[in-house]
Amino acid sequence: DGGITQSPKYLFRKEGQNVTLSCEQNLNHDAMYWYRQDPGQGLRLIYYSQIVNDFQKGDIAEGYSVSREKKESFPLTVTSAQKNPTAFYLCASSILTANTGELFFGEGSRLTVL
């Protein structure tokens, strides 16, 4: 079945380490997104990509990096520069030509910094 797969589901990191969260989709969607979710707040956009080898910063890109080498894959690296990385991270994709913005989400990855 088509969908979005995120891994790992849970991740623990020591301060000063970079970690990479995986996001793979087989929906043939052009656009992919990374969101961060914190308690009591709405999802906030970290990065998005509308086409292979191109991506744009979202509202809270500092301390994060992404790549889009393949249409199916959009990994997110949480770098040591991110001051408060403990959060729930959600990857999503959408059909670019649909202007209604319907998003398809993965199951999320919970990152905890020890």
Place this chain on the structure above:
Amino acid sequence: KNEVEQSPQNLTAQEGEFITINCSYSVGISALHWLQQHPGGGIVSLFMLSSGKKKHGRLIATINIQEKHSSLHITASHPRDSAVYICAVNNNDMRFGAGTRLTVKP
């Protein structure tokens, strides 16, 4: 002030009760979405609205474009409806409410 405000933040109901969750927004939109986040964290889309009303099973979503307000109703609530319900609006990019945590007790 957030562009998308939801109320209430938390809601506890007894099984069988009629539930209403509200969403107000302050920007022009092309569509409004109601999403359900289950306890495991994954999010699924319930409704996408640009006008009027939609119904799917026991769930009903309405939107009033002039008042910039939408409601999600659940009839005959059940414990399996327990989840976080998120309102999101599309205005060139997506803006999300903080969510309403619903707990339905048997």
